[in-house]
Amino acid sequence: MTVSKPSSKPFSEPPAYVEQLVERCTENALRQAPLRQQHRRLQLRRRFMAAAASIVIIVGVGFTLPTLRQQLLPTAQTAAMQADANALENYLASISDEEAQLLTDYEVEEFVEY
Amino acid sequence: MESPDTDSRIIRMLRSESMKENGFRLLTKTYGERLYWHIRRIVISHDDAEDVLQETFIQIFTKSATFKGNAEQLAAWLYRIALNEALMHLRRQTHFFQSIDDVNPLLLEKLEAAETHDGDAAERLLQKALLQLPTTQRTTFIMRYYDEMTYEQMAAITGKSIGTLKTNYHYATERIKQYIQAHHDSI
Known part of the structure; x- marks a missing residue:
């Protein structure tokens, strides 16, 4: 493809100015292009690592959560049952034999409904 | 008028690691002014044209390794990059639901403001x-x-x-x- 000499219409920058601009942009491009490529590679690597880490965390939580639940719940239940058993023993130890007998003989009265 | 020999030489230099930078300098010296005016007419503002030209040059240098065309296709490839960069620059000035044509009133303001x-x-x-x-x-x-x-x-x-x-x-x-x-x- 051949293209004819450029027209500057309708703008009025002098040719020398445009020439300097082109040179400046050329040297900037030579400096920036390798840095851009490096930055892009680094960003891709970071995204890959973040994605990989997310997968590991999700899979890890998926495996660990059921096990954790099993371990934690029995402990809580056992502790509660233990606390109940201790409270009952302490109370029975604090009352006399007659009071204990009353508890044994206690019957719930049936009340007439009005 | 452009010489096909110049374009062939540019392509050969761009494909050589040792001559790539000089090939790029020859490319911008040959086509830089044309690309500038082409971009300027699209984005209107001189400052915007400078930014777009800079971005165009970076893209050209970065992608020169992947250019598989011949000498006859070089100019079209360069203009395509310049046009895309200019249009992307205009799109960046629109909001989410706006069309690229909605930038025209803004460009008109820039035209009237600049001593062009x-x-x-x-x-x-x-x-x-x-x-x-x-x-x-x-x-x-x-x-x-x-x-x-x-x-x-x-x-x-x-x-x-x-x-x-x-x-x-x-x-x-x-x-x-x-x-x-x-x-x-x-x-």
């Missing part, structure tokens, strides 16, 4: 008429009228068919004529 003309009132009126057009018609007109490209060259750059480009150009000229007839008293 040597006092040619007719040229100013033509620029205002151009900014009434949809971007596809405007860029087609710019390539045909200012860059003096053939339809084949424009098709190679835009990827559009020659028929579509001719239609765009026809509608563009009709609307420009109507605008100038309606506003010629302002000259």
Whole structure:
């Protein structure tokens, strides 16, 4: 493809100015292009690592959560049952034999409904 | 007029690691000014044109390793990058639901604010008429009228068919004529 000499219409920058601009942009491009490529590679690597880490965390939580639940719940239940058993023993130890007998003989009265 | 030998030489140099930088310098020396004016006519503002030209050069250098074409295709490839960068620059100035054509009023403000003309009132009126057009018609007109490209060259750059480009150009000229007839008293 051949293209004819450029027209500057309708703008009025002098040719020398445009020439300097082109040179400046050329040297900037030579400096920036390798840095851009490096930055892009680094960003891709970071995204890959973040994605990989997310997968590991999700899979890890998926495996660990059921096990954790099993371990934690029995402990809580056992502790509660233990606390109940201790409270009952302490109370029975604090009352006399007659009071204990009353508890044994206690019957719930049936009340007439009005 | 451009020499096919220059384009062949540029391509050979770009494909050589040791000569790549000098090849790029030869490329920008050969095509830089053309690309600048092409971009400037699309984005209007001088500052924006400088930014877009810079980005275009970075893209050209970065992608030169992947250019597989021959000497005849080099210029079209360069203009394609420049056009895409200019259009992307315009799109960045729109909001989420806006079309790229919605930037035209902003471009008109930049045109009126900048001292871009040597006092040619007719040229100013033509620029205002151009900014009434949809971007596809405007860029087609710019390539045909200012860059003096053939339809084949424009098709190679835009990827559009020659028929579509001719239609765009026809509608563009009709609307420009109507605008100038309606506003010629302002000259």
